[in-house]
Amino acid sequence: MENSILRRTFLQRTSVGSAALASLFNGSASVKPKLPAKCKRVIVLCMAGGPSHLETFDFKPKLKELHGKPMPKSFTEGQQIAQLQGKANELKILGPQHEFAKYGKSGQEISTVLPNIAKNIADDICIIKSMQTEQINHDPAHTFMNTGSIISGRPSMGSWITYGLGSECENLPGFVVLTSVGGGQSQPIAARQWHSGFLPSQHQGVRLRSKGDPVLYVNSPKGVSQNRQKEVIDTVKELNLIGNRSLNDQEIDARISQYEMAFKMQMSVPGLVDFSDEPKHITDMYGTKGADGTFASNCLLARRMAERGVRFIQLYHRGWDHHGGIKKGVQNTANLVDKASAALVKDLKERGLLEDTLVVWGGEFGRTPMAQGDGRDHHIKAFSMWMAGAGIRPGMTYGATDELGYSAVDNIVHVHDFHATMLHLLGINHEKFTHRYQGRDFRLTDVHGKVLKDIIA
Numbered sequence: 001m002e003n004s005i006l007r008r009t010f011l012q013r014t015s016v017g018s019a020a021l022a023s024l025f026n027g028s029a030s031v032k033p034k035l036p037a038k039c040k041r042v043i044v045l046c047m048a049g050g051p052s053h054l055e056t057f058d059f060k061p062k063l064k065e066l067h068g069k070p071m072p073k074s075f076t077e078g079q080q081i082a083q084l085q086g087k088a089n090e091l092k093i094l095g096p097q098h099e100f101a102k103y104g105k106s107g108q109e110i111s112t113v114l115p116n117i118a119k120n121i122a123d124d125i126c127i128i129k130s131m132q133t134e135q136i137n138h139d140p141a142h143t144f145m146n147t148g149s150i151i152s153g154r155p156s157m158g159s160w161i162t163y164g165l166g167s168e169c170e171n172l173p174g175f176v177v178l179t180s181v182g183g184g185q186s187q188p189i190a191a192r193q194w195h196s197g198f199l200p201s202q203h204q205g206v207r208l209r210s211k212g213d214p215v216l217y218v219n220s221p222k223g224v225s226q227n228r229q230k231e232v233i234d235t236v237k238e239l240n241l242i243g244n245r246s247l248n249d250q251e252i253d254a255r256i257s258q259y260e261m262a263f264k265m266q267m268s269v270p271g272l273v274d275f276s277d278e279p280k281h282i283t284d285m286y287g288t289k290g291a292d293g294t295f296a297s298n299c300l301l302a303r304r305m306a307e308r309g310v311r312f313i314q315l316y317h318r319g320w321d322h323h324g325g326i327k328k329g330v331q332n333t334a335n336l337v338d339k340a341s342a343a344l345v346k347d348l349k350e351r352g353l354l355e356d357t358l359v360v361w362g363g364e365f366g367r368t369p370m371a372q373g374d375g376r377d378h379h380i381k382a383f384s385m386w387m388a389g390a391g392i393r394p395g396m397t398y399g400a401t402d403e404l405g406y407s408a409v410d411n412i413v414h415v416h417d418f419h420a421t422m423l424h425l426l427g428i429n430h431e432k433f434t435h436r437y438q439g440r441d442f443r444l445t446d447v448h449g450k451v452l453k454d455i456i457a
Contacts, residue, residue: 037427038391038456040168040356042161043302043313045341049138049187049320050383052367052376054405055330056111057384058129059100062403063369067095071370075406082136082378083323084370093404094371097327106395113334116342123395124345124354125361125386126455130399130408133365133380133415138187138321141364141380146193148419148444155197155435156205157419158312160444163196163203163435164428168309172272173206175312176305180295183319183333194314198437205314208269208301272304286343296340303347306357320363324375345388358390358425360418369404381407385418390425393457413452420449425456 054060071091084091099112104122112118117125135141140150147154155163158175167174177194194205273291275283278300283289288296295317302313317337322329341361348354362385367376382401388394399411420430423444430449434441 035424035427035429037425038356039358039389039422039425039427041306041309041311041313042158042358042360042390042422042426043306043344044315045299045337045344045359045361046142046314046316047320047337047361047363048142048189048316048318049184049322049363050141050365050367050378051320051333051363052322052326052330053129053382053384053401054096054367054369054376055098055326056114056334057109057127057386058382058401058405059096059109059111060369060401060403060405063093063405064095066093066404069093071404075402075404076370080136080380081368081370084368084372084377091370093369094326094374094376097330104395108395108397111334113331114338116339120342121345121388124349125388125394126392127384127386127397128399128413128455129382129384129397129401130410130412131362131366131383131385131415131418132408132412133383136365136378136380138364138378139190141378142189142193145364145415147197148416148446152192153195153197154442155199155203155444156194157422157444158194158205158314159196159199159203160433161312161423161426163199164433165311165426167311169305169311172269172305172308172310174310175203175205175314176310177205177207177314177316178298178301179207179316179318180293180298180336181318182295182336184329185321185323186318187321189316189318198442199435205312272308273301275300282347285339285347287339294340295337296343299340299344303344303351303353306348306353307351322367322375323377324373326367326375329375348389354389356390358392358422359388360422361386369406379406387455391456392425393455396455398452398455411454414448416445416449417452419444421452421455424451 054063069092071093076091100109101112101118102109103118106123108118108122108125108127110118110122133141133144135144135150143152144150146156148157162174175194179189191207194207196204275290283300286296286300288294288300291297291301295315298315302315305313319333319336345354345359348357348359363383366379366383368379370377382405399408399413401407402409423430423433430443430445430451434443436442
């Protein structure tokens with residue numbers, strides 16, 4: 001035997017090594033939770049485009065009172081504004097374009113454009129009205145919301161979570177992405193928003209097509225049986241293992257696990273998207289009849305994936321960028337997502353899944369109190385989101401903005417705080433959850449972030 005044996009070779013030649021490699025290929029936990037975990041899985045409903053908090057969850061009577069009046073310069077002077085920059089003398093206040101009312105025993109104040117969220121789950125959600133972010137344009141704002149960094153190429157939050165905790169599902173990816181569109185201007189969503197960055201690539205999000213075949217080539221080629229295909233996968237695995245004894249390359253390990261996952265998905269995905277086993281009252285509750293590419297269909301798929309143990313599920317709905325025609329635009333987009341958003345929370349709750357599933361609803365930033373024609377511009381100093389399940393206090397409002405909804409002023413919540421709280425619920429200390437890359441210990445929250453203990457039951 002050689003005097004010097006590579007670590008990977010040694011592991012492969014021992015029973016302990018075999019178990020370790022099997023664990024790696026199955027995508028199981030890279031670290032163990034250090035805190036009591038209230039959450040097993042996360043579903044993020046991404047309202048891409050920047051939904052206006054002033055037409056959804058943050059009613060401002062003063063804004064309504066001052067509609068059409070000049071925006072006070074004390075709010076905007078020297079502030080970063082997207083397309084309204086340098087127009088301080090022309091800025092006019094745009095009052096709320098829809099009515100608000102109080103709902104549930106908790107009296108949560110919600111816009112009438114979201115009747116299902118308002119009437120069905122107001123007492124199940126925690127509305128955070130004091131969100132702030134750092135990026136004022138769509139793509140970098142999504143990058144910051146997903147990775148905690150303005151630098152493209154960092155790992156997304158779903159990748160961090162599956163890297164840390166693995167997946168409870170053996171035949172579906174641990175991190176899945178679905179997209180839908182409609183209701184307004186639809187900004188593109190780049191695949192790097194669910195990339196694994198410098199983490200092993202098996203933790204990258206897998207985008208499933210929500211209409212037609214969810215995955216290209218999900219069926220075996222004509223004349224190739226599943227047994228024959230498995231023989232090919234097993235042979236490729238053995239060849240890769242042999243070749244990797246000297247290279248010790250984690251990307252080869254990732255490739256092996258991805259080949260195996262692809263084969264398993266050929267069996268699991270068709271059943272996932274077959275809604276024939278769903279009762280009519282469930283499909284009616286979501287507002288879908290099948291995997292038709294709508295946000296409603298994607299929400300039902302999210303529940304089915306949660307039941308199967310998928311760790312991180314991210315649903316993008318592209319249609320919230322309302323620079324003009326915001327009154328009708330918000331109504332149209334809300335109509336596409338409201339029913340299914342409420343149905344998902346209600347369905348998870350009825351199945352006993354909400355208690356350990358974190359559901360998050362929100363966009364990459366908010367919109368200005370000032371008019372941009374008959375719309376609103378991008379805004380980073382205030383926006384709203386809601387969270388439900390997995391130890392989140394239900395039926396409460398957290399934080400507040402000023403009288404015009406321009407800036408968060410009470411219990412300000414930064415994107416890093418959101419990430420820290422999500423990891424805390426999963427049993428992970430965000431300050432100690434790191435990955436060493438190029439001589440530095442990186443983490444999702446960078447050097448920031450505080451856990452929002454007031455919203456945790």
